[in-house]
Amino acid sequence: MIRYITRRLIQSIPVVFGITILSYLLMTAAPGGPVNALYFNPRLSAAERQALGARLGVNDPWYIQYLRWLTGDDWMRRDTDGDGVADTSILIPLDVDGDGIPEPPGEKRGVLRGDFGTSFTARRPVLDVLIERLPATLELGVSSLIIGTTIGIVIGIVAAVRHRGWFDNLTRVLAVVFDAIPVFWLGLMLILFFGVTLDWLPLQGRCAVTMDDSCPPAYLRLQYMILPTFVLSTGLIAGYSRFTRASMLDVVGEDYIRTAKSKGLKDRAVWFRHAARNALIPIATFLGPSLTGVLGGAVVTETIFSWPGVGRTAIAAVTQRDYPVVMAVTIYAALATIFGYLISDILYGIIDPRISLE
Numbered sequence: 001m002i003r004y005i006t007r008r009l010i011q012s013i014p015v016v017f018g019i020t021i022l023s024y025l026l027m028t029a030a031p032g033g034p035v036n037a038l039y040f041n042p043r044l045s046a047a048e049r050q051a052l053g054a055r056l057g058v059n060d061p062w063y064i065q066y067l068r069w070l071t072g073d074d075w076m077r078r079d080t081d082g083d084g085v086a087d088t089s090i091l092i093p094l095d096v097d098g099d100g101i102p103e104p105p106g107e108k109r110g111v112l113r114g115d116f117g118t119s120f121t122a123r124r125p126v127l128d129v130l131i132e133r134l135p136a137t138l139e140l141g142v143s144s145l146i147i148g149t150t151i152g153i154v155i156g157i158v159a160a161v162r163h164r165g166w167f168d169n170l171t172r173v174l175a176v177v178f179d180a181i182p183v184f185w186l187g188l189m190l191i192l193f194f195g196v197t198l199d200w201l202p203l204q205g206r207c208a209v210t211m212d213d214s215c216p217p218a219y220l221r222l223q224y225m226i227l228p229t230f231v232l233s234t235g236l237i238a239g240y241s242r243f244t245r246a247s248m249l250d251v252v253g254e255d256y257i258r259t260a261k262s263k264g265l266k267d268r269a270v271w272f273r274h275a276a277r278n279a280l281i282p283i284a285t286f287l288g289p290s291l292t293g294v295l296g297g298a299v300v301t302e303t304i305f306s307w308p309g310v311g312r313t314a315i316a317a318v319t320q321r322d323y324p325v326v327m328a329v330t331i332y333a334a335l336a337t338i339f340g341y342l343i344s345d346i347l348y349g350i351i352d353p354r355i356s357l358e
Contacts, residue, residue, distance in 0.1 A: 001349070005342065012338045016331065021066065023330045027323060028062040034120050034321040056120060058323065069117065069327060072110030111331070117324035121317075126328045130310060136206055137309035139218060141298065144229050145290055148236025153283065155237065156244025157276055161267075163249065171241055179238040187231045187304040194227065201227055204306035228305045232298050239286060247279035254278075284347040291340035292333070 035052045044052075053059040057068065109115035116126035159168040178186075195203040202208075202224050207215035215221065251257065252275055260270045299311035306312070310329065317325035 001346070005346070008338075008342055008345070015338070016334050019334045020070075020327065020330060024066045024069070024327060025062055027326055028058075028065065030321075032321060034058055034323060036321070065323075068110070069324070070110055071112055072115065111327075116328045119317075119325050120322045121320050121325075122322075126324045129313065129325060130328055130332065133308060133310045133313050136307060137302070137311065140225065140228055140232065140302070140307060140309060143225065144232035144236065144298075147229065148233040149240055149287075149290070151233070152237040152240025153244050153276075153280070155241040157248055157271060157279075159241065159245045160248030160252065160279075161271055168245075172245075175238040175242050178234040179242075181234075183231060183235070183298075183300045184304055186234065187227070187301060190227050190231065191304070204304075206308055228298075228301050228307055231301050231304075236290065240283065243286065244279060244283060247282050248275060251275045251279045281348065284344050287347060288337075288341035288344035291343055292337045 033053070034056050035049055035058070050059065057065065057073075060068075118124065119126050119129055122129050155171050159171045162168050191203055194201045206224055207221045218225065248271075257270060257275055260274050265274075298309075299315055301307065302309045302311040303315055310332065313325065314329040316322075317329065
């Protein structure tokens with residue numbers, strides 16, 4: 001098992017680098033740029049735009065910017081003031097907190113040395129921004145994953161046991177309906193009905209706004225989690241219930257199920273102890289994308305409900321051309337995807353001892 005995990009992790013290294021190269025190329029090739037997004041001033045001259053772009057480090061070709069982002073700029077000389085002459089590697093002092101006093105100059109050490117740079121918009125280290133948003137994403141994603149997976153698997157097993165009954169037909173119809181409804185539309189309808197019409201639940205946010213911008217524990221603000229968790233869980237419930245039902249129907253005709261019934265075992269033991277365990281083997285395939293969604297953040301849901309997570313931060317960074325944050329989120333999502341599918345492969349061996357990962 002350890003050898004398999006090590007081999008997979010080594011194989012993922014070139015994949016991550018390939019993703020970052022392609023992402024950086026697409027990001028810099030998009031129309032507009034950080035200068036236009038941050039300094040929306042039609043009176044800026046070409047020389048001023050050039051100087052601002054030099055300060056942000058976005059005037060060079062994309063491969064130079066990528067190399068600087070990857071390995072840092074403390075070993076290279078570049079044009080930091082936009083005059084066309086390569087200066088020292090130290091950046092020009094900038095007033096990053098708006099107090100009128102330029103902060104001391106600093107060097108970029110690069111992602112390979114743990115420095116993801118400074119956000120163009122937040123004027124803070126990118127890692128600090130993401131770590132600040134990560135608890136909200138995990139809070140929403142983990143709760144949705146647990147609820148969606150548990151309810152979906154139970155519904156799928158019961159629907160297979162009650163094959164062609166009213167429960168089976170009803171759950172199949174509801175699964176198709178909720179799987180087809182767009183997430184943004186469902187979220188807006190829930191906000192309109194429960195938040196505006198009935199005024200039962202808050203419209204958005206993670207907790208009530210306070211002076212210190214802090215949130216109480218989750219159990220004290222469950223009303224804020226109900227709607228976004230429900231929106232995220234519906235898709236998981238629909239997918240897991242349909243897939244579990246199909247897997248269970250394939251298993252119930254096997255010889256060992258008939259043997260278990262002939263031995264006089266109770267129906268509950270036959271369905272849940274013998275049939276369900278073997279039916280859950282294909283379900284492990286879904287856990288990879290599900291974990292990716294949990295770690296990466298539900299972009300649409302967090303945006304609709306103004307949930308301060310990684311997904312909402314990524315959307316804001318793309319809109320504002322905040323290159324360091326976009327690239328940090330890209331690496332974060334790539335690692336989450338690799339980790340999720342690795343967990344799926346490991347679960348294959350745990351659920352089915354006949355599968356060897358060596």
